Amino acid sequence: MLALLAEQIPRFFTWSNVAFLAGAAGTTLLLTALGSGIGAAAGLAIVLVRTSRGRLLLPLRAAAVLYVEVFRRIPFIVVLFIVLFSIQAVAPDASLFTIAVIAICLVSTAFLSEVIRAGFDSVPRQQLEAAAVMNFPRWLVVWSVILPQAWKVVLPPAIAFLVMFIKDTALASQMGVVELTFVGKTLNNRGFSSLLVFGTVMLIYFAISWPLARLGRSLEKHLAPSRH
Amino acid sequence: MPLLAIEGLSACYGRLKVLQDVSIDVEKGGVVALIGPSGSGKSTLLRALVGLTKPTSGLVRFGDETIRYDSAASLRAARRRMSIVFQQYNLFQNMTVLRNVTVAPVMVQRRARATVEAEARDVLAKVGLAGKHAAYPDQLSGGQQQRVAIARALMLRPDLLLLDEVTAALDPELVGEVLDTIRTLAAGGMTMIVVSHEMGFVREVADTVVMMDGGKVIEAGTPAELFDHPKTERAGAFMAKVRRP
Amino acid sequence: MDYVLQFGQVAGQVPYLLGGAVVSMELAVISFGLGAVIGLACASLQAYGGRVARGVAGAYVGLFTNTPAFIQIYFLFNGLPEVGVLLPPFAAAAIGLTLVAGAYLAEILRGGFASVRRSEVEAAEVLGMSRLQTIQHVVVPHLLRTLFAPLSGFFIWMVLGSSISALIGVEELTGRAINVSSATLRSIEVFLVAAVIYVGLTIAATALLAGVGRFAFRVRMKVI
Numbered sequence: 001m002l003a004l005l006a007e008q009i010p011r012f013f014t015w016s017n018v019a020f021l022a023g024a025a026g027t028t029l030l031l032t033a034l035g036s037g038i039g040a041a042a043g044l045a046i047v048l049v050r051t052s053r054g055r056l057l058l059p060l061r062a063a064a065v066l067y068v069e070v071f072r073r074i075p076f077i078v079v080l081f082i083v084l085f086s087i088q089a090v091a092p093d094a095s096l097f098t099i100a101v102i103a104i105c106l107v108s109t110a111f112l113s114e115v116i117r118a119g120f121d122s123v124p125r126q127q128l129e130a131a132a133v134m135n136f137p138r139w140l141v142v143w144s145v146i147l148p149q150a151w152k153v154v155l156p157p158a159i160a161f162l163v164m165f166i167k168d169t170a171l172a173s174q175m176g177v178v179e180l181t182f183v184g185k186t187l188n189n190r191g192f193s194s195l196l197v198f199g200t201v202m203l204i205y206f207a208i209s210w211p212l213a214r215l216g217r218s219l220e221k222h223l224a225p226s227r228h
Numbered sequence: 229m230p231l232l233a234i235e236g237l238s239a240c241y242g243r244l245k246v247l248q249d250v251s252i253d254v255e256k257g258g259v260v261a262l263i264g265p266s267g268s269g270k271s272t273l274l275r276a277l278v279g280l281t282k283p284t285s286g287l288v289r290f291g292d293e294t295i296r297y298d299s300a301a302s303l304r305a306a307r308r309r310m311s312i313v314f315q316q317y318n319l320f321q322n323m324t325v326l327r328n329v330t331v332a333p334v335m336v337q338r339r340a341r342a343t344v345e346a347e348a349r350d351v352l353a354k355v356g357l358a359g360k361h362a363a364y365p366d367q368l369s370g371g372q373q374q375r376v377a378i379a380r381a382l383m384l385r386p387d388l389l390l391l392d393e394v395t396a397a398l399d400p401e402l403v404g405e406v407l408d409t410i411r412t413l414a415a416g417g418m419t420m421i422v423v424s425h426e427m428g429f430v431r432e433v434a435d436t437v438v439m440m441d442g443g444k445v446i447e448a449g450t451p452a453e454l455f456d457h458p459k460t461e462r463a464g465a466f467m468a469k470v471r472r473p
Numbered sequence: 474m475d476y477v478l479q480f481g482q483v484a485g486q487v488p489y490l491l492g493g494a495v496v497s498m499e500l501a502v503i504s505f506g507l508g509a510v511i512g513l514a515c516a517s518l519q520a521y522g523g524r525v526a527r528g529v530a531g532a533y534v535g536l537f538t539n540t541p542a543f544i545q546i547y548f549l550f551n552g553l554p555e556v557g558v559l560l561p562p563f564a565a566a567a568i569g570l571t572l573v574a575g576a577y578l579a580e581i582l583r584g585g586f587a588s589v590r591r592s593e594v595e596a597a598e599v600l601g602m603s604r605l606q607t608i609q610h611v612v613v614p615h616l617l618r619t620l621f622a623p624l625s626g627f628f629i630w631m632v633l634g635s636s637i638s639a640l641i642g643v644e645e646l647t648g649r650a651i652n653v654s655s656a657t658l659r660s661i662e663v664f665l666v667a668a669v670i671y672v673g674l675t676i677a678a679t680a681l682l683a684g685v686g687r688f689a690f691r692v693r694m695k696v697i
Contacts, residue, residue, distance in 0.1 A: 073629075073675040074668045075636035078647055082668065085660040089476035130318035133278045134332040134384065135307050144331060148322035163539070170541035174640055181544055194552030202540040209539040 004193055012192055012200075024183035025204050027097070031169040031179060034101050036162050039108025046113040047120055048142065064113075071110035076168045079103050084175055100172040108165055115157045119150030152223040159216030163209050170205075180204060229292070231256040231419055232277075232388055237286035239276050246272045248443045249286070254388065254421060254436075259414050261434035261451075262423045265466065269443040270423040271315070274390045277421075278312050279303045290387075311381035312390040315397050317373045319365040319380070325352065326361040329380045337384070344383070351379045355409050371402030375409055382413075389413070391422045427470050431455055439463045482657045483666055486649075490663075493649035494670050496563075500635040500645060503567050505628050508574025515579035520586050530579065537576035543637045545569045550641040566638030574631055581627060585620040614690075621692045625682040629675050636671075646670060 049057065049064045071079070083103040087094045123146050131141045173182035184201035188194050230253035239247040247269050254260050262270040275281040277288060279297050288295045290309055296302040319328050326348060333344045352358060355375040365373050374394055381389060391410065395403045407429050414420065414433045424430050430437060430451065437454040439446045439462075447454060447463040458464040518530040537545070546569035549560060560568070589612055597607040639648035650667035654660040679694075686692035 070668075070672055073633070073672045075633040075647060075671060077636050077639065078650070078664055078668050078671065081650075081654075081664045082661060085664065086476075089661065124318075124321075126314060126316055126318040127320055129280055130314065130320070133280065133307055133310075133312050134380075135304050135336050136332070137336070140335055144335070145320055145322070167541040167543075170543045171637065171640075181541065181547075184544065185547075188551070194548060194555055198544055198548045198552060202536075202544060205540045205544070206536065210535060213539060 005196055008193055008196055012187075012196055017187065020183055020187075021180070021200070021204065024178055024180045025208070027177065027179040028166065028169050028205075029208065031097075031100055031104060031172060031177070032162065032166045035104030035108045035165050035169070036112070036158075038101075038105045039112045039165075040116070040158070042105065042109040043112035043114075043116050046109065047116045050113075050117065051120060052138075068110045068113055071107055072114070074107075076103070076107055077171050077174070079107055080171060080175065096172075096175050096177045100169070100175065100177045103172075104165060104169065107168070108161070111161050111164075112158060115161065116150070116154055118157070119152075119154035120146055122153040123149050155223065156216045156220035159212055159219065163213050163216070166205065166209050166212075230254055231258075231291065232421075233287075233289040234273075234277070235287040235289070237273070237276060237283050237288060239272060239281050239283045241281075246281075246443050247276060247283070250440075250443075250445055252438055252445065252448070254419060256387075256419055257417045258419055258435045259433050260421045260436045260438060261430040262421065262438050262440055263425070263427070263430060263466075263470075264440035264446070268440040270440050271392050272443070273440070274312060274392045274421065274423060277390060278307060278310055308384075309387045310390060311384045311386035311388075312392060313374070313377045313381050313394050315393040317365070317370075317377040317397075319373055319376055321365050323364075324361065325357065325363050325365070325368070325376050328365070328376055329383045332380070333383050348379070348383060351382050352376075354412070355379050356405065369402060370398045371405045374398065374406050378406075378409055378413075387419060389418055389420045391420060391424075393423050393425065395424070395426060425470075427455070439466060441466070476661070478662055478665075479659060480662050480666070483653065483659050483662045486653045486657070486663070487666065490646060490649050490653065490667060490670060493644060493646035494674055496643070496645035497632060497635050497647075498674070500563075500567060500570060500638060500643070501628065501631040504570035504574045504635070505578075505631050507571040508578050508631075511571070511575030512578025512580075512582050515575065516582035516586060519579070519583055534576045534579050537573055538580065542569065542573045542634060543640065545572065546637060546641055562638065562642040565641060566635070566643045570631065570635060570638065573634070574627075577627060578624075581620065581623050584623075585616050588619050589615055617690045618692055621686045621690050622694050625679065625686065625694065628682065629678060632675055632678060633671065646674075 046064045046068060049060050052061065080100070080103040083106065084096075084099050087099050087102065127145055127149075128141065131145050136145070169179055170181040172179055173185060176182065180201050184197050188197045232254040234250060234252045234254075237247055237250045238245065250269070250273060252260065262273065264270055272281055276283050279295075283297055288297075288306075290306055293305070295306040320331070323331060326345065329348045329352065330341070330344050333339045333347075334341050349358070349361070352361065355378055357372060357375055357379065360368065360372065360376075365376070368376065374397075378391075378394070394410070395406050398406065403426065407426065410420075410422070410429075411433060422430070422434065434451055436448060437451050438448040439454060439458075441462055447458060447460045449459075453459075454463060455467060458467055515530040515534060518526045519534075522530065546566055549569050550562060550565040553560060553565075593611055593615065594607055597611045602610065635645060636647040638645060639651055642648065644652065646667055650663045654663045657663065683694040686694050
């Protein structure tokens with residue numbers, strides 16, 4: 001085993017293989033970044049709908065709740081397949097990368113909206129009443145009172161989900177998106193030892209994910225809101 | 229004609245009737261003090277006036293306009309003329325003192341920022357907070373925070389100021405500075421409804437004292453009438469209790 | 474372009490898919506149960522162990538919570554044969570999911586241990602309780618109450634997470650959906666049905682757990 005590794009390592013860490021892995025790591029990061037960024041924006045939109053008032057928006061509120069509950073209860077791989085086959089049925093030219101991004105966004109929107117909602121709930125009700133009696137329009141309450149305080153509650157769990165999305169993107173390899181796991185499988189198929197290949201790939205995932213997880217935990221400690 | 233006329237106002241929390249048929253007139257430039265035991269409905273009355281607790285029946289007239297609490301436009305108009313100061317200050321924790329008091333005039337009333345800030349410096353100086361513009365609420369004492377809250381309410385140039393137990397959450401040594409601020413306002417002719425447990429202060433600044441209990445008005449009159457010659461037994465018992473040190 | 478959804482062929486396969494859901498639950502229960510043992514051991518080592526033990530437990534937790542479970546399972550199934558260990562798909566999936574669950578459960582349990590407040594324990598000791606009584610009457614009930622909701626949430630996560638075992642050929646719900654998909658080519662329909670089953674399955678599981686929590690530990694949990 002060790003002899004095999006010793007024999008393969010020089011052949012494995014060639015310029016082209018390293019470039020292949022680095023490009024794939026970039027794709028993994030890009031998938032995660034797009035998924036979290038778009039998911040956060042859409043998640044915020046869902047929270048705004050859910051906290052809206054008035055009977056007119058009731059169907060929209062119900063749809064938002066339904067969306068969040070459903071997409072938090074379907075495995076990512078199943079969402080991925082549904083998106084893959086649906087999009088291929090209507091737009092056969094769509095790239096696999098696009099399909100993966102859409103699938104990640106659908107899921108991340110649901111999870112991040114719950115995190116954002118908890119952040120909204122963390123703002124003391126009294127401040128919202130003060131804003132209400134001063135005739136703040138809704139956008140101003142959200143923009144100047146809720147968001148500046150909620151982000152401290154939102155950020156640590158949001159980072160935890162970010163770490164989860166990094167790992168979820170591994171499943172995109174199954175459709176053929178050339179990200180880290182796909183490259184691992186490819187190199188493995190080219191005859192490199194799986195211990196070597198997947199050991200390296202896991203290390204790269206770890207190197208991306210672990211610092212983020214640490215950051216999330218330390219933010220949680222330091223951003224704890226001061227209460228009176 | 230009174231500035232504000234409350235006629236037969238009632239409100240419920242679920243099945244609990246927290247306000248029952250309350251009627252009070254507030255004259256322009258007058259100070260009405262609401263007194264009574266905890267849970268008697270004093271704070272609820274103020275919350276109902278600004279629409280934070282929805283009244284179930286009764287009328288509130290501001291000048292010659294009746295406030296319709298089920299109409300957003302009518303409620304907005306009413307809130308333009310009334311400001312409320314809460315027991316817990318309810319300052320925006322993410323904003324400096326200056327921004328706390330200027331955010332509504334600039335962003336809601338659309339007044340020019342420069343003039344609003346100049347006015348804010350004046351008002352903050354009047355409540356004794358000239359050097360605290362850049363401080364955040366959690367860097368201030370309770371008394372200072374409450375004076376910021378009063379300044380914030382004044383910046384809206386209300387016709388009527390509602391003060392909800394503004395000294396109840398304060399340490400005893402900080403009560404005086406806030407009461408002084410309110411005395412100055414009363415002397416300047418500000419119309420106010422004040423909920424307070426500070427009986428000496430009530431007696432000094434109020435024109436009319438209204439005693440409430442169980443969501444109802446028990447007795448109303450001048451401070452001298454209510455404190456020295458209460459007509460009802462309930463008011464008499466309450467006065468005897470609060471007078472005892 | 475104009476794709477028409479047809480559930481006819483898939484409808485006949487619903488019992489087959491539901492059978493897969495049972496396998497999914499088996500995987501989740503096995504990995505959660507065995508993972509809890511590992512997690513408890515790790516959390517205890519991290520709380521009370523020596524430097525080496527803490528380091529080993531920490532490395533295990535760090536490695537398994539920061540790398541994709543899919544690769545771990547893929548490696549167990551496709552990599553271990555290189556060194557002569559051949560695992561059937563279900564075993565590889567169960568071992569992989571157990572190792573993942575162990576790492577996450579160690580984190581959850583560690584958070585619970587940290588939340589037992591010193592003051593409560595001291596108060597119990599002032600009341601004259603022995604160490605054992607304190608653990609029995611103060612620490613354990615507190616842990617059950619604070620940990621019940623996160624543990625329930627994690628179990629649901631494991632039900633969903635078990636789906637990755639389909640990718641090494643385990644015929645659980647997702648695996649069977651893939652089979653039906655390739656047999657009927659009604660892919661969208663099959664995966665939609667699988668999604669509905671997952672939603673129903675996890676709502677039922679959450680409701681059951683909420684009921685248990687409510688009656689056994691007086692924990693209020695929201696189902697939806």
